[in-house]
Amino acid sequence: xxxxxxxxxxxxxxxxxxxxxxxxxxxxxxxxxxxxxxxxxxxxxxxxxxxxxxxxxxxxxxxxxxxxxxxxxxxxxxxxxxxxxxxxxxxxxxxxxxxxxxxxxxxxxxxxxxxxxxxxxxxxxxxxxxxxxxxxxxxxxxxxxxxxxxxxxxxxxxxxxxxxxxxxxxxxxxxxxxxxxxxxxxxxxxxxxxxxxxxxxxxxxxxxxxxxxxxxxxxxxxxxxxxxxxxxxxxxxxxxxxxxxxxxxxxxxxxxxxxxxxxxxxxx
Numbered sequence: 467x468x469x470x471x472x473x474x475x476x477x478x479x480x481x482x483x484x485x486x487x488x489x490x491x492x493x494x495x496x497x498x499x500x501x502x503x504x505x506x507x508x509x510x511x512x513x514x515x516x517x518x519x520x521x522x523x524x525x526x527x528x529x530x531x532x533x534x535x536x537x538x539x540x541x542x543x544x545x546x547x548x549x550x551x552x553x554x555x556x557x558x559x560x561x562x563x564x565x566x567x568x569x570x571x572x573x574x575x576x577x578x579x580x581x582x583x584x585x586x587x588x589x590x591x592x593x594x595x596x597x598x599x600x601x602x603x604x605x606x607x608x609x610x611x612x613x614x615x616x617x618x619x620x621x622x623x624x625x626x627x628x629x630x631x632x633x634x635x636x637x638x639x640x641x642x643x644x645x646x647x648x649x650x651x652x653x654x655x656x657x658x659x660x661x662x663x664x665x666x667x668x669x670x671x672x673x674x675x676x677x678x679x680x681x682x683x684x685x686x687x688x689x690x691x692x693x694x695x696x697x698x699x700x701x702x703x704x705x706x707x708x709x710x711x712x713x714x715x716x717x718x719x720x721x722x723x724x725x726x727x728x729x730x731x732x733x734x
Contacts, residue, residue: 467523472530475509491518510534556661556670559605560614564696567604569594572611574640574669576621583625591640592647592682597691597698599648599655599676600709604693609668618666633660636669652680679710679717 467473488496495518497505503513510533517526559568571591577584591608598604609619619636626635637658644653655674660667682689690706691698701709710717 467527470527472527472534475511489520490523491515491520494518510537556607556663556668560607560610560616560663563614564612566693566695567598567602569598569604569606569696569698570610570612570614571606571608572617573619574608574622574636574643575625578617578621588640588643589647589684592644593689593691594698595644595656595671595673596648596652596680596682597693598673599652599680600691600713601675601693603655603673603675606671606673607668608671609666616664616666616668619660619669620666633667640669647683648680651678652676677714679706679714 494506494511495515506513510530512526512529512533514529516522517529554562560570562568564570571587571594572578574588574591575583575585577587591606594606598606608622609617611617622636623631626639629635630638640658641653644656655676657672657674659670661670662668679690682691690701690709692701692709693699
């Protein structure tokens with residue numbers, strides 16, 4: 467009961483040292499008398515002083531749970547009435563910049579530095595998608611520079627055959643790349659849709675955390691990536707084993723085979 471959600475209070479660093487071995491009744495009365503009732507009601511503390519006695523501790527928890535549930539329901543109802551979206555918009559994500567759950571790619575195939583098509587760029591897209599799947603999930607946007615500039619997909623469209631210079635051609639090529647680099651199963655954790663921002667089309671991918679580890683097949687080896695900060699970082703074989711053991715212990719036998727193929731050794 468000590469660890470019950472209804473027995474938790476939020477304290478600032480300054481307030482924390484003020485805690486002592488006073489009885490709850492004395493402690494709560496002192497707060498009320500010095501800071502006012504709002505200091506207690508804002509923490510959803512029941513104002514019935516009888517509940518502040520030690521012998522009524524269980525009753526205190528019951529009443530405070532009800533107050534917390536009511537506060538949550540009231541908040542959700544107010545949000546529903548106001549029409550405020552709980553999901554950040556695409557522009558909100560772009561303005562916030564890249565972070566642990568957001569990544570921007572200027573293109574899938576068009577190399578702005580070389581001013582020509584470059585198939586190697588798709589590998590970087592697959593890498594970031596795998597890192598999101600191996601971490602907390604995230605959002606990957608193609609058609610936006612890493613500085614948040616809206617570039618669109620027109621240059622990418624131009625790299626396909628004439629009949630496929632559109633969303634369908636883009637999606638078909640992207641899924642072929644991901645199927646080859648990640649396998650078929652991980653594709654179910656990707657939700658792709660196209661949006662128009664500032665008159666330019668972009669590809670928005672909402673990526674869920676995978677139910678199993680996802681490995682990236684590069685041209686020379688198989689790698690494992692996770693999201694650390696605003697970057698996709700590779701793990702060594704030993705780090706991968708520890709990470710998979712913590713997150714998908716049932717996949718360790720499968721990992722041993724892959725790690726052995728990559729490192730030329732058997733992983734215990």
